Structures are given as structure tokens and as C-alpha cells.
Amino acid sequence: MAQTGLFIGFVVGVVLLALIVTLTGRGGRSYSVETLPDKTSTRNRVEEWSKDPTVLSVVFVVAALGFGLVTVLFMGYGGLSESAIQTAGVALVVATLVVVVSYLFYGSYYAARSRGLARSQAVLVGSWVIGMLFVVSVTLHLLGIL
DSSP, rough: OOHHHHHHHHHHHHHHHHHHHHHHHHTOOOSSSOOOOOOOOOOHHHHHTTTOOOHHHHHHHHHHHHHHHHHHHTTTTOOOHHHHHHHHHHHHHHHHHHHHHHHHHHHHHHHHHHTTTOHHHHHHHHHHHHHHHHHHHHHHHHOOOO
16 A cells, blocks of 8 residues: 555656756757757746646646645545555645745745846745745744644
């Protein structure tokens, strides 16, 4: 039973590694000193993909299926051991926190950049939002609410 969880983790790791290699790969770039205008850089490619609804839909479906799979494992319907179920719960909480914190940081960063702030100022705004989230969570924990 634990082998299934390890196999799924391995497959997810391989898919993530393939995605990183695809996004950061050389993509046919040459080492010459000349700039070739017909080649697109990785940054341009990522910007194009971020505006493509098909890519965004596929990423959303994969993320939703991943969260659903971990939720099913956490609920104990996978026939796994107690430690694997607890690990799935921890993974679900950590992944949810990463998604929420990333969303808050990127949202505040994007809002600051769209209002004309420089990158460093926008990063400061995003970091401030994350810091305030941390202060609120510590306050709620000290009050016994969280």
C-alpha cells in the first residue's frame, strides 16, 4: 500500500522535473554572439503560455486532480497505513498554504506593478502582505483561536 503512495510521488516528481526542464531548456538557442530575432526566449515563451487559456486550463485541472487525489488519500479511502494518511494530510495543508501565500504575494505584486511601482517596491508590498499574514496567524494562535 505504501508503494502506491511512493510511486505516485515519484510520478509527480518526474512530471515536475520534466516541466522545469521544458520551461528552462535551451530551446534551440545557440551560443553565438549575434542576437537572432526569430528565436523566442524562455521568458517570452512563459509569458505567451501564461496568456493561453488552454495552458491555464490544463494547469488548473492537473492541480485540482492533485488536490483531489491527496484529499482522497487523507480521508483514508486509498487503503493506506495510518502514517501515509497523516503524511497526506500534512501534504494537503502545506500545498494549500503554498497556494494561498503564492496567490497573495503574486496578487499584491501584480497590483503594485500595475500602479507604476518598480519591481523592488512591488516585492516589498508582496513581502509586507505575507508578513502581515504571519503576524495575524501568530496572533490568532496566541489567542487560542487557531
